[in-house]
Amino acid sequence: MIGGILSLELLSSALRMSVPLTFASLGGVFSERGGVVNIALEGIMLVGAFGAVVGTYFTNNPWVGLLTAMLFGFLIALIHAVVSITFRINQIISGTALNIMATGLTTFLSRLIFKAAGSSPHIEGMVQWRFPGTNWQISPLIVIMFAVIIISQIVIFKTRYGLRLRACGENPYAADSLGIDVIRMRYSGVLISGILGGLGGAFLSLEHARVFVEGMTTGRGFIALAGMIFGRWTPLGSFSACFLFGLAEALRMRLEGFGIPTQFIQMIPYIVTMCVLIGVVGRAVAPAYDGIPFEK
Amino acid sequence: MVEYILETRGITKHFPGVLANDNVEIKIRQGEIHSIIGENGAGKTTLMNIIYGLIRPDRGEIFYKGKKVEISNPSVAIRLGIGMVHQHFMLVPPFTVWENIVLGKEITRRGVLDKASICSELRRLMDSYGLSVPLEEKVEDLSVGIRQKVELIKLLYRGAELLILDEPTALLVPQEIEELFEILENLKKQGKTIIFISHKLKEVLRISDRITVMRRGKVVGEVEGRTADEETLARLMIGKTLESPQLEAYERGEEVLRLEGVRLLPRLKNINLTLYKGEILGLAGIEGNGQKELLEIITGLLTPESGKVFYKNREVQHLDPRSLREIGIGFIPEDRQTTGLILDFTVAENIILGRHYKEPYSIRGKLNLPVIKKTAVDIVKEYDIRTSTVDKYVRFLSGGNQQKVILGRELYSEPELLIASQPTRGLDVGATEMIHNLLLSARKKGMAILLYSSDLDEIMTLSDRIAVIYNGEIVGILSPKEIDEATLGLYMTGARKD
DSSP states (O other): OHHHHSSHHHHHHHHHHHHHHHHHHHHHHHHHHTTOOOTTHHHHHHHHHHHHHHHHHHHSOHHHHHHHHHHHHHHHHHHHHIIIIISOOOHHHHHHHHHHHHHHHHHHHHHHHHSOSSBOOOOOOOOOEEOTTSSOEEOHHHHHHHHHHHHHHHHHHHBHHHHHHHHHHHOHHHHHHTTOOHHHHHHHHHHHHHHHHHHHHHIIIIIIISSOBTTTTTTHHHHHHHHHHHTTTOHHHHHHHHHHHHHHHHHHHHHTTSSSOHHHHHHHHHHHHHHHHHHHTTTSOOOTTTTOOOOO | OOOEEEEEEEEEEEETTEEEEEEEOOEEETTOEEEEEOOTTSSHHHHHHHHTTSSOOSEEEEEETTEEEOOOSHHHHHHHTEEEEOSSOOOOTTSBHHHHHHTTSOOEETTEEOHHHHHHHHHHHHHHHTOOOOTTSBGGGSOHHHHHHHHHHHHHHTTOSEEEEESTTTTOOHHHHHHHHHHHHHHHHTTOEEEEEESOHHHHHHHOSEEEEEETTEEEEEEETTTOOHHHHHHHHHSSOOOOOOOOOOOOOOEEEEEEEEEETTTEEEEEEEEETTOEEEEEOOTTSSHHHHHHHHTTSSOOSEEEEEETTEEOTTOOHHHHHHTTEEEEOSOIIIIIOOTTSBHHHHHHTTTTTSTTTEETTEEOHHHHHHHHHHHHHHTTOOOSOTTSBGGGSOHHHHHHHHHHHHHHTOOSEEEEESTTTTOOHHHHHHHHHHHHHHHHTTOEEEEEOSOHHHHHHHOSEEEEEETTEEEEEEOTTTOOHHHHHHHHTTSOOO
16 A cells, blocks of 8 residues: 555656645745735635636637736735735735635636636646657646746845845845835735746646636645745745645545545645644744835 | 035924924035034934935935035935945844845846855955955854944945944944944045944044034034043033932942852853842843843743742742742833833833732722822822823833833832843933932832943943853953953953953
8 A cells, every 4th residue: 555655656746736836935935035925825826726727718728828827916916015015014914815805806707707606617738748759748837847946046045136135025124225125126026926826826727627616726825835934935945845745735635545534634735734834933034024014 | 625525504304293403514524533422312313314315304405525416315325425334233134244245236247146256356345444354154143343344344345435333332342342443543544534423422532533513403513523522522412511420338238139050051151140238230241141031030031941049048040020029029121112011001001010910909800990090190200200191102102201111110119129121221311310310219228239231331330340241151240440441341252251
């Protein structure tokens, strides 16, 4: 039984499960490194998942779906940015409100557009990329994900933009005194997180389910944030953490059908998340001004 | 003709309820060290923030090198050649030194930070000014003195000609202050102009070519550094003469507090200390050497790993704060706004905190509001707390009056031991004087007081004895009459030990 569970297949399934989490988690890194807590990622993923299906449904082109997902995520993030950066409203409240709004909005629009409650019609998925000379296939989104992880790691730690973004999250007043536009930097971090969160959601609907189901993110945005914390607000760390969560989810799918009540099995990813967070609390240090509005 | 690098004319700035700058005119000569002195709230920092572009004045003009300039934000100031070291350092603690220095003016190669070029540029810069800081270390691991040098290099890296230093010596020990002054003299030799903000007259007199005095938002005098003296400056600054508090002689009373081998790693290694009735024992030390933990152990907020605390010969290290208050220990915490008070409680509620559960303030679990109010009114009167009513939220009181609320609360119950941590931090001269007098009259009544302050002047003038804490140990018990601040500084930096 163990052999059947732990296999290459399990790992590849874990990788697939980790993709949406990783994208959202990277988004969280950009937002929080700049000093804005973005728990709206849950809602952003949901509108991303919805946008991907809408875009694909109307054009039959999943790449258009992908762009729509990014756009929808961007728009939700824009609201979060305006509310929490410009108007300095509590970031948790803004995020919570947007999550609730995202649930309502996608449900409403889904019923309006697809004329059916619960879910959309099935859609065309993405054409898998084949490794040259082999039969191995891989989702383009996984390739994109690895590219984004590496680019993010470099951007955040090696470039001027990254240095300034991190300064805005650690001590915005220092950044301001050196002539850095803190408001603009924070906007950029949040908007990037919207685009990435949208991509994460797109993978859920476009690659996993090939359909949009109401409320289909089921807390993945929050798990992604846990991954970001466990990964110490670094892109590589976040990916590693999300892969672990992906593994838990893959395991969950494997274990179904082994006679254990499904309710318990479905708890696995969430329990792993909680255990990880308990273990990590106090050791992972958030950016010093994470979550604190900047006021001149 | 004298050449001015900076001139302000008619600078006026209102904040809600205050006129922070009222028609301020200052003239800074090229290549001088020019001090601007004044009490808290005199408008020095506001003026500097205006010159640096952090706030906009309501009215007034600034001339830089003879030309009228509009400094709308710090970038403009930086471009003109104005740099500022803020009172609270503007550094990013988890960043390395070089990252902090280049932030906002980075050198990149194909979009990526070019660390090699940056570091060689910075080394060249440090050599030319005779300054040296460890570029690779994180700022959070550095001492205050080195952080200040990082701030200075930050300005020089941006090509600053005019350097504004806002209260640069506030957190430094005497040796570091001396070193800073040497650096400043050196910068002056290289043609830089320096504006030095302070309220410590001795330092100002030591370093300044000229001195401008501000009071209540106005310039009230301008003097040559060579001809000025402390008394004249103080009178200009405060508007009246100040008497420094005098300690009356005392006879050592019975023992009140004794610490034996108190240990709480990582900060406290081995603390032995005795405090007697009727004395003020000053505690001196550079922040982070264990004083905070020490005071929190005595007041019951922390429990030591080992060692004993005796209060009137009774072991108390395991008692909680409430029990300690009940047996007569009062506490003035370091941070009045977060630990000392609940800002959104009224004056009366804050005054009653800590005994709110006792009769007559509380009867069978219900607050006895008339008695509480009457007590609060009495305390407000006795301690001269300036508030319109005792129902006002403490948030809306000035810093000095907030501190008096705490003192009133703590002294009203007449404790036998008072732990006072930074009781005058951030207060102006008048409020400080009041607090000092309150402490001295408590001492006269026989209270034992443990006073921690980062202001060495305060420690030197108020203490009967001074205990110096360094690296978790008491390294010396000194008599303020027999030592000077420099000697005290040696103990504080661990260079001397008894």
